[in-house]
Amino acid sequence: MDDAVSVRELVVDRGGRRVLHGITCGVPRGTVTGLLGPSGSGKTTLMRAVVGVQTVGSGAVDVLGRPAGSADLRRRVGYLTQAPSVYADLTVRENARYFAVLQGRGRAEADRAVNDVGLASAADQLVGTLSGGQRSRASLACALVGEPELVVLDEPTVGQDPVLRADLWARFHAMAANGTTLLVSSHVMDEAARCDRLLLIREGRLVADDTPAAVRAATGTDDLEEAFLRLIRDAEGEAR
Numbered sequence: 001m002d003d004a005v006s007v008r009e010l011v012v013d014r015g016g017r018r019v020l021h022g023i024t025c026g027v028p029r030g031t032v033t034g035l036l037g038p039s040g041s042g043k044t045t046l047m048r049a050v051v052g053v054q055t056v057g058s059g060a061v062d063v064l065g066r067p068a069g070s071a072d073l074r075r076r077v078g079y080l081t082q083a084p085s086v087y088a089d090l091t092v093r094e095n096a097r098y099f100a101v102l103q104g105r106g107r108a109e110a111d112r113a114v115n116d117v118g119l120a121s122a123a124d125q126l127v128g129t130l131s132g133g134q135r136s137r138a139s140l141a142c143a144l145v146g147e148p149e150l151v152v153l154d155e156p157t158v159g160q161d162p163v164l165r166a167d168l169w170a171r172f173h174a175m176a177a178n179g180t181t182l183l184v185s186s187h188v189m190d191e192a193a194r195c196d197r198l199l200l201i202r203e204g205r206l207v208a209d210d211t212p213a214a215v216r217a218a219t220g221t222d223d224l225e226e227a228f229l230r231l232i233r234d235a236e237g238e239a240r
C-alpha cells in the first residue's frame with residue numbers, strides 16, 4: 001500500500017534521554033491510523049517528527065513523498081497539538097476564518113470546519129469563554145480548515161463526551177474515505193477499535209503495526225487492551 005508517512009529507524013533524544021529507539025513504520029494513504037500507547041511512550045515525539053518540528057538523532061521520516069518538515073508540506077499537513085492553539089480573544093468563527101486565510105481558504109470553508117467539529121451553536125462565542133472540550137474542538141477546526149492531505153491529531157478526543165467522540169471518529173472516517181490520511185493519537189484503548197490501522201508504541205519502541213483485526217488474531221483476544229498487554233509481555237520475554 002502507498003504510504004503517506006514512512007518512518008525508518010527513527011531515533012530521537014529529548015532532554016538527554018533516548019525517547020524513540022529506532023522506530024520503523026508507515027501510515028497508509030486514506031486511512032485512519034491510530035497511534036496508541038501509555039503516557040510518556042513517545043506518541044507526541046513521533047508526531048512532532050512527522051510534522052517536522054522535532055530534532056531527530058538519526059533515521060528518516062518522509063511525508064507525502066518529501067522529507068518531513070519540507071517547506072512545501074506546510075499547507076499539505078495539518079497538526080493538532082495537545083494544547084489548544086487558538087486565540088482566546090477571538091470567536092470560534094473568527095479563529096477559523098483567520099486560519100482559513102493562512103491556508104488560502106475562504107469563509108465558507110471556515111464555517112464548514114466549525115460545523116464539522118460540532119461547534120455551530122458556539123461559533124460566535126469568544127474562545128476564552130468555551131469549555132476545555134469546546135476549545136479543543138475549536139483548535140481541531142483550525143487544523144482541518146485547510147483540508148490538508150495529511151492530518152496529525154494529538155489526542156483530539158480528550159475531554160469530549162461519548163456522543164461527540166463518536167461524531168468526531170465518524171468525521172475522521174469520512175475524511176479518510178475522501179482520501180485524507182489521518183494519524184490520530186490516543187491512550188484510550190477503546191479508541192483503537194475505531195482505527196483502520198494501529199501503531200502500538202511503548203517506551204519508545206513499536207510493539208505492533210497492523211490492523212485491529214490482525215492484532216486481535218495474533219494475540220488470541222478480542223479485547224484490544226488485553227491484546228496490547230500480551231504484545232508487551234511477548235516483547236519483554238524476547239528482550240530477556
Ligand SMILES: Nc1ncnc2c1ncn2[C@@H]1O[C@H](COP(=O)(O)OP(=O)(O)OP(=O)(O)O)[C@@H](O)[C@H]1O
Nearest residue numbers: 014015019037038039040041042043044045046187
Ligand atoms: N521537552 C522535553 N524535554 C525532555 N524530555 C521530554 C520533553 N518532552 C517529552 N519528553 C520526554 O519524552 C518522553 C516521550 O514523551 P511524549 O510526549 O512523546 O509521550 P506521549 O506518549 O505523547 O505521552 P502523553 O500520552 O502523556 O502525551 C517522555 O518520557 C517525556 O518525559
